[in-house]
Amino acid sequence: MATRVKGEDRQRIAFLTEEQEALREEVRRFVENECPQAEVRELDHKGEFPERQWQKLGRTGWLAAALPEEMGGAGCGVVEQAIVTEELSRASASLGIAYFSSNCFGINAVLWHGSEVIKQRYLPGLGDGTIRVAGSFTEPDGGSDLLALRSRATRTKGGWRLRGHKVYTTGAGHAQAAITVFRTSDPGAKRHEGLTEFIVPLDLPGIEIRRMATMGVHSIGTFEIYYNDVELPDDAVLGEPDHAWYNLVKTFNNERLLGAAWAVGNATRAIDEAVRFANEREAFGRTIGHFQAIQHTIAKGYAWLQAARLAVYNAALSQERGGDAVIESLIASYTGSEAGFSAAHAAMRVLGGQGYTEEESVERTLRDAHVAILGPSTNEMVLNILAERLGMPKSY
Ligand SMILES: Cc1cc2nc3c(=O)[nH]c(=O)nc-3n(C[C@H](O)[C@H](O)[C@H](O)COP(=O)(O)OP(=O)(O)OC[C@H]3O[C@@H](n4cnc5c(N)ncnc54)[C@H](O)[C@@H]3O)c2cc1C
Secondary structure: OOOOOOOHHHHOOOOOOHHHHHHHHHHHHHHHHHOOHHHHHHHHHHOOOOHHHHHHHHHHOOOOOOOOHHHOOOOOOHHHHHHHHHHHHHHOHHHHHHHHHHHHHHHHHHHHHOOHHHHHHHHHHHHHOOOOEEEEOOEOOEOOOHHHOOOEEEEEOOEEEEEEEEEEEEOHHHOOEEEEEEEOOOOOOOOOOOEEEEEEEOOOOOEEEEEEOOOOOOOOOEEEEEEEEEEEEHHHEEOOOOEOHHHHHHHHHHHHHHHHHHHHHHHHHHHHHHHHHHHHOEEOOEEHHHOHHHHHHHHHHHHHHHHHHHHHHHHHHHHHOOOOOHHHHHHHHHHHHHHHHHHHHHHHHHOHHHHHOOOOOHHHHHHHHHHHHHOOOOHHHHHHHHHHHOOOOOOO
């Protein structure tokens, strides 16, 4: 059970609607019933995907919510996606990633950039949860410098042949498809041209997926994908061949803000656990929650987290209103990941030695909190881009 502290509406955002807050409450009830922390910890320990929870999630209708009404959806927007991401991640960061990946790299990317064929092929399965999509962009030689990517797709009769290597693809081991980017031509100095985005079924001959051993997000897992002359039909292209960059930028901004909702949700679990522990654990004849050092540690973590939460929903609302929300998403990403990391770290200190054990969820939230600092862009790169947007020279 999530700990209910006084003032359960402490996550309330003044500019969200009653319906949106009601959705938050519904998702919260879902995770309270379906994601007991003992089970989430066990799955993390074993590195197993929360399949039971995912199946149930598929029956709630939230996976389909962002689909258009004629496809069984509710036409929900980015704000609702952020709310569901945040609340799922408050219970299980891995479940939260699975949800936001399938929205960001699945439903949103397909609705924004997919042909009719791709929409018909993927949207129904994304809506009922039988299809999960991973986002696979980073390469061994192209991380922060994404445009240094070396993977190549060449034209064949009626399609494409893919040869390359992607690393750190979250969830690829149990996703049905990945969206990915390959270099398809060499336009000279303009590195952002000559790129093509594909949506690739992950069971095709020539695809090899290997798990990477990582610090956190064990239930969703981190993977590398080898493309050994993979044959793809022409209709697997998202958007225009050779002109993927501006579509990718829109997807990355969506990923930044949903990733920030994820980071905030994950760290809210840590704050929940810190409050619970502070009210239970006794030292010097009182519960430790009586000590101001403990109170301030938790209150500061919560305050920064709530400030980041405002940035997340501001970015979501901005993107929903039609803009790319570049600056808003960068700010959400930076504040969400840093506030999330600090709050999870603060929570671990509140729990003392117990916070370092796998008997508690706090150590998991701290391990998982690192991911948002590294991706989708490292916070150094986020600040680089933000500084450029503020009018300073491009530094990278
Ligand atoms: C757990 C995890 C999950 C991930 N999931 C995915 C995924 O699902 N899909 C995907 O495509 N990628 C994923 N990534 C990859 C992530 O996006 C990259 O790690 C990130 O973009 C950084 O790339 P890099 O690791 O190659 O670091 P590098 O680019 O090698 O950077 C190393 C260091 O140098 C710094 N640096 C580099 N250039 C500059 C500069 N110009 N100015 C200042 N500092 C700089 C970086 O900030 C960093 O501190 C994931 C990574 C992790 C750790």
